[in-house]
Amino acid sequence: MAEHIEPAEFVFDAESEAKIVKTLAKYPQGKQASAVLPLLDFAQRQMGRATGSAWVPKIAMDVIAARLGMPPIRVYEVATFYFMFNMAPVGKYHLQLCTTTPCWLRGSDEVVAACRKATGIKGWKETSADGMFTMTEVECVGACVNAPILQVNDDFFEDMDAASTEALLAALRRGEYPKPGSVKGRQTSAPEGGPTTLTTLNFPSSTAGAE
Ligand code: FES
Structure with a gap:
């Protein structure tokens, strides 16, 4: 991972503040530390809005610790435990590639290779030279049912292969954002080609008035 510069200041903006007030109201007095996960999420999303790179700087964790009345180390522990928090800047599109067994058996290697080819990224947790993409292995x-999965920021792109991966990244480069979900047009997790069971809602009349 490349060296990065940590900002010296972090202040929650109005959008984050509104969400913080709503979130803190969910917890009893004295239990505000329970809101550490949502506040980390708000900080990361705010960085994404403000800089185009969604990550959590150390100073933001310190601000959260002060806000929730907890030692900073406890915030660092939580932030570094959960993979969803980025401890360094990422590209505009964070490509999170699942390579666990079901995705691997269904072709995640070709999805990884297609991402590398399209972005020029060689390792993991690296960002393309144009700042557009970061590749992370997860x-x-x-969502194994529609493996292999390529997660882009918050969205799952499912049933991927080399061609659909190349097409997706090309669309992102053009400023388009294709519809997430199965690229094969599956209905949620139904078989390819459509559901094969429960294809009619004409249930037997004996069940209609069942006690
Ligand atoms: S193994 Fe990839 S989503 Fe479960």
């Missing part, structure tokens, strides 16, 4: 993201 463990199962819980």
Whole structure:
């Protein structure tokens, strides 16, 4: 991972503040530390809005610690435990590639190769020279049914292969944002080509008035 510069200041903006007030109201007095995860998320999203790179600087963690009345080390522990928080700047599009067994068996290697070819990124946690993409290898993201999965920022692109990966990254470069979900047009996790069971809602009449 390349060296990066940590900002000297971080102040929650109005959008984050509105969400913080709403979030803190959910917890009893004295239990505000429970809001550490959402506040980290708000900080990361704010950085994304402000700089185009969604990450959590150390100073933001210190601000959160002060806000929640907890020692900074406890915020660092939480932030570094969860993979969803980026501890260094990332590209505009954070490509999170699942390479766990189901995705691997369904072709994640070709998705990884296509991302490398399209972005010029050689390792993991690296950002392309144009700042557009960061590639991160992730463990199962819980969508194995439509493996392999390429997560872009918050969205899952499913049933990927080399061609669909190249097309997706090309669209992102053009400033387009294709619809997330199955690139094969699956209905949620139904078989390719459409559902094969429960294709009619004409249930037997005996179940209609069941007690
Ligand atoms: S293994 Fe990739 S989503 Fe589960």
